[in-house]
Amino acid sequence: MTNSPKTLTRLFTDADLGANALCTLGSGPAHKLRAVLRAEIGDEILLFNGRDGEWRARLTDIGKSQALAQCLSQTRPQTAEPGPWLAFAPIKKDPLDMMIEKAVELGVQKLIPVITRRTENRRVKEDRLNQQIIDACEQCERLTVPTLEAPISLDHLPAFWPPERTLIVCAERRDAQPLAQALKSINGPLGLLIGPEGGFEDAELDAALKQPISTPVTLGPRILRAETAAIAALAVIQATCGDWSTNP
């Protein structure tokens, strides 16, 4: 580990952070510090908890089941990250993990597994996905951690979804506006609905598009895999009406 601010190890913690606060880091971060990063007592790290900004801290103990760190000074104040929501049909493990990681990097605020008729992977491993989310937050320097909701069926999504938040529905092979054009007439918060590997069934897509919250869009002339559609659409949303006007 080096003390250059750019390469300090960055870890998420549930603990409160503040001047001189002593933070307990659980077995996951303790293992990472000890076995992966070969950190030593006295090394500096960065900590964030989604509430108190980012703090430089010094490791005071590294055990097998936990590590201790004492906060030194705040490196970044807490800011809100009001990114888009992503409602997604769970897909196969590798592309799902990748989609989650990239969605976090692209600033998603809420992740909602949605069970559709053609959804093959109906057992969402929430523990694994939450770990993916935290790993990606640590890596991409986010200050907040997106929430992973419990899976709901597509039929129940409209009742869950706030009426003021536009639901952008990726509907290939339908008569719809290209995403960038549709975004020009959307004001306020928004989110994205991505179907499973085999796409939506016609009837369930019809039903989803009938909801007043829904705006159908297309993502170009090629057939995108589910995870590509999610990543590509999130990038376009953030670049054209999201937070890409600010820099690291």
Add this chain to the structure above:
Amino acid sequence: MTNSPKTLTRLFTDADLGANALCTLGSGPAHKLRAVLRAEIGDEILLFNGRDGEWRARLTDIGKSQALAQCLSQTRPQTAEPGPWLAFAPIKKDPLDMMIEKAVELGVQKLIPVITRRTENRRVKEDRLNQQIIDACEQCERLTVPTLEAPISLDHLPAFWPPERTLIVCAERRDAQPLAQALKSINGPLGLLIGPEGGFEDAELDAALKQPISTPVTLGPRILRAETAAIAALAVIQATCGDWSTNP
């Protein structure tokens, strides 16, 4: 295999396609047809070669080392796909394969491996990457196959790069315009330069940005992994000034 046009197996071939043409498919497609798809003689498939559009064809023989198919009728005429170029530092296998697959889905026209000072993976497995490219073309319904160039060093990229094609350089933590804003003032063809996992060295980034072809851009407030940056930037390019105004 079904005869529904939406789900016909779609294969790339080097053979010429035309009315009644008999096409030989090599061992790769033959294996796929026989062992993966359990196709039978008489089944219909779709063929494309990047030159003659897309053809519906009937399998007339399926052997171990090759298969034969006879063209029936053209389903789509050949069109140009003048997408962006992607110059990328080779990264680790899994994210590299994923980046290539997604770049193909997003319509990239040319892929150029670029060796930078911090590039750890200097042996580019061109055979494997070319197979990734063809698989992705078959899946996403492209009519052209992007070319994979031989790896070149970053120092040699400006000599290789056509002067009229803007090179968009993703330069996080630098003073640069956000991508969507930069794209508004770029006319004509363009391409993207993405660094390796550890980013460019300062001096090589300075040198790349000094080239008259180069335009530096930023991709938002979070630190994106190399493959995320490539996919996200390609999506924004295609959605805002590429071919996303047309549908499948």
